[in-house]
Amino acid sequence: MEKSITKTNRAWIEEQAPEMEPQRQFYYMDIAKQLIAEREAKLGRKLTYYVETFGCQMNARDSEKLRGILETVGYVSNDSETSDFVLYNTCTVRENANNKVYGRLGTLGSYKKKQPQMLIALCGCMMQEAHVVERLKKDFRFVNLVFGTHNIFKFAELLVAALLEMDEAGKREKRPKMVVDIWDGTSEIVEDLPIQRKYRFKSGVNIMFGCNNFCSYCIVPYVRGRERSRDPEDIIREIQRLVADDVVEVMLLGQNVNSYGKGLTPEINFPELLRRIENIEGLERIRFMTSHPKDLSDELIAVMAQSKKICKHMHLPLQSGSSRILKAMNRHYDKEQYLLLVEKLRAAIPDIAITTDIIVGFPGETKEDFLETLDVVKKVRYDSAFTFIYSKRSGTPAAEMENQVPEAEVKENFDILLKEIQSIATQKANELEGACLPVLVEQMNEQDASLVTGRLSNNATVHFPGDASLIGTIVDVKLTECKGFYYIGSRA
Numbered sequence: 074m075e076k077s078i079t080k081t082n083r084a085w086i087e088e089q090a091p092e093m094e095p096q097r098q099f100y101y102m103d104i105a106k107q108l109i110a111e112r113e114a115k116l117g118r119k120l121t122y123y124v125e126t127f128g129c130q131m132n133a134r135d136s137e138k139l140r141g142i143l144e145t146v147g148y149v150s151n152d153s154e155t156s157d158f159v160l161y162n163t164c165t166v167r168e169n170a171n172n173k174v175y176g177r178l179g180t181l182g183s184y185k186k187k188q189p190q191m192l193i194a195l196c197g198c199m200m201q202e203a204h205v206v207e208r209l210k211k212d213f214r215f216v217n218l219v220f221g222t223h224n225i226f227k228f229a230e231l232l233v234a235a236l237l238e239m240d241e242a243g244k245r246e247k248r249p250k251m252v253v254d255i256w257d258g259t260s261e262i263v264e265d266l267p268i269q270r271k272y273r274f275k276s277g278v279n280i281m282f283g284c285n286n287f288c289s290y291c292i293v294p295y296v297r298g299r300e301r302s303r304d305p306e307d308i309i310r311e312i313q314r315l316v317a318d319d320v321v322e323v324m325l326l327g328q329n330v331n332s333y334g335k336g337l338t339p340e341i342n343f344p345e346l347l348r349r350i351e352n353i354e355g356l357e358r359i360r361f362m363t364s365h366p367k368d369l370s371d372e373l374i375a376v377m378a379q380s381k382k383i384c385k386h387m388h389l390p391l392q393s394g395s396s397r398i399l400k401a402m403n404r405h406y407d408k409e410q411y412l413l414l415v416e417k418l419r420a421a422i423p424d425i426a427i428t429t430d431i432i433v434g435f436p437g438e439t440k441e442d443f444l445e446t447l448d449v450v451k452k453v454r455y456d457s458a459f460t461f462i463y464s465k466r467s468g469t470p471a472a473e474m475e476n477q478v479p480e481a482e483v484k485e486n487f488d489i490l491l492k493e494i495q496s497i498a499t500q501k502a503n504e505l506e507g508a509c510l511p512v513l514v515e516q517m518n519e520q521d522a523s524l525v526t527g528r529l530s531n532n533a534t535v536h537f538p539g540d541a542s543l544i545g546t547i548v549d550v551k552l553t554e555c556k557g558f559y560y561i562g563s564r565a
């Protein structure tokens with residue numbers, strides 16, 4: 074770039090920007106690099122950043138993309154919320170996720186009073202709700218940058234806008250205006266932007282974005298938009314690059330991976346994508362999440378059963394065991410169909426680990442409905458389960474339902490369910506004691522330097538004696554002792 078960046082040439086910067094993505098974002102990364110370098114020169118030190126992720130694996134992967142850009146433009150990672158740049162990547166699946174962010178913002182505001190040069194940014198699912206942005210504008214005016222789920226690929230461009238706004242406001246001696254850019258949706262998928270992975274040997278890989286299911290309690294389709302699948306060639310290319318960069322395990326990510334491929338030409342479905350990924354040399358393990366029971370095909374079960382690389386683990390959200398409630402939830406399966414699926418999975422893959430999500434207290438849920446859920450839990454015997462108390466999300470059909478369940482009743486059922494799940498999970502974990510199984514070694518043990526820590530195919534953690542040379546390899550380990558949620562082992 075010939076012209077150096079001054080606070081007065083914002084229009085010039087915009088004029089020069091290429092239209093095409095991802096080139097446009099690389100151009101803005103160059104600009105941001107210069108803006109950061111100017112600040113570093115003034116301060117006589119590096120600028121630091123802190124990113125905190127709320128919510129699911131999708132958000133975790135998005136945060137890796139945001140970090141990739143921050144590192145590229147010259148920020149250095151720092152584990153402190155008093156960094157020069159602080160970003161919260163938010164979740165809104167339940168009301169308490171929103172409350173947590175508002176609470177934390179209060180603290181950030183007090184840090185910023187002491188360090189006005191701090192740049193505070195918010196992104197993610199919660200930002201897709203109009204009432205949230207209104208509240209930020211009213212109560213949290215110190216926030217500098219707000220963007221949503223559809224335009225995270227624009228982060229470099231938005232960061233430049235926020236940095237320039239800060240400079241200009243500084244000159245005017247005014248508070249910088251909040252830069253807000255929220256899109257209603259997008260069909261665009263921008264490839265090949267930088268990514269800063271959290272783990273060296275494993276990585277999430279988005280295979281699709283958005284959700285078309287409209288479960289009646291769920292806000293995700295409204296904040297993440299309609300389902301769109303990535304081109305299989307792009308997915309394969311990304312995994313090949315990851316493998317060349319030491320990754321041995323990938324987690325394929327989508328709200329409903331079983332419906333992967335809809336709308337793509339040439340036609341492809343999820344089992345076929347898995348077959349192609351299986352052929353990638355050097356890749357050792359494949360995981361995926363989340364599977365919707367209504368779309369889990371016999372073909373997928375067959376591919377899993379034959380595969381040497383797909384982990385023997387299925388996360389299969391039940392949500393409720395009552396067919397009546399499942400109908401009100403718009404889940405498109407009933408109790409019997411769910412149990413049949415589990416039977417088929419176990420027949421084809423006898424040692425498969427099955428985990429789930431369950432909601433307690435959906436509107437209209439009676440004790441009988443709850444007992445149906447408990448019955449499924451006892452029949453399936455989940456390896457583990459995430460349990461949630463129903464949370465009313467405005468804009469979803471369930472929020473309009475009249476027969477909301479009293480809190481005391483929900484709490485009682487929730488506690489019963491949790492106890493049952495924990496007791497079964499402990500029994501199941503104990504059943505593996507004495508077995509000899511492959512473990513992907515992920516890191517040195519954090520407490521004991523003579524141990525390494527890794528994961529079984531079913532995702533359980535194992536600690537066993539070993540050294541750093543084992544990290545990133547798969548070794549056979551005898552599970553000598555089950556400690557509830559983890560195992561102690563020894564090399565077999």
Ligand code: 5AD
Pocket residue numbers: 166167290291292390392430431432461462463464465466
């Ligand atoms: N209330 C409680 N739990 C919910 N989930 C999604 N929406 C809600 C809600 N409104 C749970 C579901 C989903 C998991 C990610 O979060 O169980 O599978």
Ligand code: SF4
Pocket residue numbers: 127128129130131132163164165166198293296297
């Ligand atoms: Fe993930 Fe849903 Fe939370 Fe968004 S709202 S972060 S998609 S769980």
